[in-house]
Amino acid sequence: MLYGKRLRGLSIAAFVTLTAGIALAFFYAPMDADQGFMQKIFYVHVPLAMVALGGFVFGGAMAIQHLRTRDPRYDLRSYVAIHLSLILGAGVLITGSIWARASWGHWWVWDEPTLVSFLIVFLLYATYQPLRFSIDDPEKQARYASVFAITAGAFVPLNFLAVRLAQAYTHPRVFATANGGLPARMQVAFYVMLVGMALLYATLWKYEMASKSTSWQLRRLRAKLAGEESAAPRGRSAAPSLPTTT
Amino acid sequence: MRRAVGALLRKELRLELRAPQSVPAMALFSVTTLVLFHFALQRGEVDGDLAAGVLCVTLLFAAMLGVSRLFVADREEGGLDGFLLAPVDRTALLVAKAVALGAFLVAVECVLVPAFVFLLLGPALDAAAFARLALVLLLVDAGVAVVGTLVGAIAVQTRARDLLVPLLALPLLMPVVIALAKATTPLFLAAGAGSLPVRWLGILALYDLVFGLLAYGLFDFLVED
Structure with a gap:
């Protein structure tokens, strides 16, 4: 299967939307009366977090498909989704920390339930790669990784609930929820950024899928041309592998 | 199904009774950890949220020991292969292992809680507070047993076995930690035991339910070969 199709269009769309979103956030959305310029990080931080969580859930859904169909392609989709969400997750924690420093004077605050939940989720998913890496058999690796992805996907909402309830009070926040007390012009910028982030995620996902499946096809062709033995043995890897003979 | 669970559970408990391995290690470890807390916190006695935290961390770390041993004997001595040859539902293994791990934890708590009250806890626990605890x-x-069985079954098939157990299980058990700490804090207050926060019992029950269903749905995929 080719994943390179429509990649160019998607890349351009992601670039244009993100540029537009950043322009809107800086020039169109009003300056926050309370937090001033620092509030602009909100337009990066929150869409990033939402897209990263969405990616984890997508990875879980692909893992369910993998266990149902046993098609290694679904495992690859799940792997790429989780792996990209982890990278985005690091971005979420860094931007969140900067924002916390700017508005509360500390790099990390424990009574901000969403950020704390995100840290726990991030720590859990950080074991995804070591888990894959320490199982040699590719089929078993895929199966166990899928079980992990589904468990972790179900854990996310439960964890958010528990952490939110654990806070006696939450910090008084200027924008209680993303769509609640937000002025219309801020909302426009926010939603454009959200769409842009989602497009960026989709683009990166497709790029990695294209790269991975191309190298698989290459291996398969090599094996076909020069015989099974000529292909270099595949080293131990956390990345899923498709069978070279089909 | 019931007979299979019964047979597996009997085997599990008999093994532990004849050659005690997990429970004594867990119990000893938990008492050692209490002593560790005494020196690390530099306190003769603790109460309130600090006491809840000490109990919570000690119990969880002791549980990690049990989880990492849970499937090791079955894998090394071929018990898992034998089970897979038997024409029984694979869920039986999940239920038996979870019940066995739960029983181990109860046994460890029978040592840990008295030791905790005796060594570290400041305010005395009356019978009512004890029942609530x-x-x-x-x-x-129940939650630790279910999640522990799932994690143990995953980890035993990996090369990094003991390394992965706490890495996987501790983040997954974070809601349990929160609920346990929140629910037991009022019991250990210096001013006398307060009432039990029902909300946290609800969270714990919800957690047990969700992960029970998840384990039920996913366990079959972990014992295929």
């Missing part, structure tokens, strides 16, 4: 711990044990 037992209720919370039972709900916690």
Whole structure:
């Protein structure tokens, strides 16, 4: 299967939307009366977090498909989704920390339930790669990784609930929820950024899928041309592998 | 199904009774950890949220020992292969292992809680507070047993086995930690035991339910070969 199709269009769309979103956030959305310029990080931080969580859930859904169909392609989709969400997750924690420093004077605050939940989720998913890496058999690796992805996907909402309830009070926040007390012009910028982030995620996902499946096809062709033995043995890897003979 | 679970559970408990391995290690480890807390916190006695935290961390770390041993014997001695040859539902293994791990945890708590009260806890626990503590711990044990069985079954197939167990299980058990700490804090207050926060019992029950269903749905995929 080719994943390179429509990649160019998607890349351009992601670039244009993100540029537009950043322009809107800086020039169109009003300056926050309370937090001033620092509030602009909100337009990066929150869409990033939402897209990263969405990616984890997508990875879980692909893992369910993998266990149902046993098609290694679904495992690859799940792997790429989780792996990209982890990278985005690091971005979420860094931007969140900067924002916390700017508005509360500390790099990390424990009574901000969403950020704390995100840290726990991030720590859990950080074991995804070591888990894959320490199982040699590719089929078993895929199966166990899928079980992990589904468990972790179900854990996310439960964890958010528990952490939110654990806070006696939450910090008084200027924008209680993303769509609640937000002025219309801020909302426009926010939603454009959200769409842009989602497009960026989709683009990166497709790029990695294209790269991975191309190298698989290459291996398969090599094996076909020069015989099974000529292909270099595949080293131990956390990345899923498709069978070279089909 | 019931007979299979019964047979597996009997085997599990008999093994532990004839050659005690997990429970003594867990119990000894938990008492050592209490001593460790005494020196690390530099306190003769603790109460309130600090006491809840000490109990919570000690119990969880002791549980990690049990989880990492849970499937090791079956894998090394071929018990897993034997089980897979038997024409029984694979869920039986999940239920038996989870019940066995839960029983181990209860046994460890029978040592840990008295030792904790005796060594570290400042305010005395009356019978009512003790009963409430037992209720919370039972709900916690159920959650730890289910998640522990799932994680143990995953980790035993990996090369990094013991390394992965705490890495996988501790983040997954974070809601349990929150609920256990929140629910037991009022029991250990210096001013006398307060009432049990029902909300946290609800969270624990919800957690047990969700992960029970998840384990039920996913366990079959972990014992295929």
